[in-house]
Amino acid sequence: MAFDPQGNVVVVDVLNNAVLTFSPGGGHVSTEHAVDPGNGGLVILSDGTKYVCSVQRGTVSRIRPGQPAEIVTSGIPSAASMAYDSKRHRLIIPMNDWNAVTFVELD
Numbered sequence: 001m002a003f004d005p006q007g008n009v010v011v012v013d014v015l016n017n018a019v020l021t022f023s024p025g026g027g028h029v030s031t032e033h034a035v036d037p038g039n040g041g042l043v044i045l046s047d048g049t050k051y052v053c054s055v056q057r058g059t060v061s062r063i064r065p066g067q068p069a070e071i072v073t074s075g076i077p078s079a080a081s082m083a084y085d086s087k088r089h090r091l092i093i094p095m096n097d098w099n100a101v102t103f104v105e106l107d
Contacts, residue, residue: 002042004050012039012052019052019063034061035069041082043091051106053079053093060091060104073104 001011008029009022017037021029038056045051050063051072058076061069078097085092091104 002044004044005046005048010042010044010050012042014038014040014055017054017061017069019050032063033069034063035059035071036061040080041093043082043084045084051082051084051091053082053091055080060093072106076102076104 001009004010004021007024011020013020017034017039019032019034023029034052034054036054036057036059038054039052040055041053043051048065052061052063055078058079059074060072062072063069076093077095079093080096081094083092089106091106093102093104095102
C-alpha cells in the first residue's frame with residue numbers, strides 16, 4: 001500500500017497483477033495492471049510513476065501515468081517489498097529467502 005501524489009490509496013494484489021487506486025473516502029478510482037501477478041511491493045514517485053515488485057516472479061514493473069506496465073528488472077528472488085532511495089534514484093528490494101537486499105538503479 002502507498003499514497004499517490006493526489007492522496008489516493010494505492011494497493012497491489014498478491015493474487016493477481018491488479019494495482020488498485022482508491023480515493024481517501026474509499027471509492028474506487030482506477031485499476032492498472034503490473035506485468036506479472038503475485039505482487040507484494042509498491043513505490044510511487046512524485047510524478048505518479050508506480051513500481052510494483054512480484055514476490056512470485058521476481059520482477060519489477062514500472063507503470064508510468066497513462067502507459068502500460070513494462071518490466072524494468074527481473075531475477076530478484078522473493079522480492080516481497082521495496083523502498084525508494086530518492087537521493088540515489090534507486091529501489092531497494094529485500095530478497096527474503098536470501099537474507100539480502102538488491103539495488104535497482106532507475107533511469
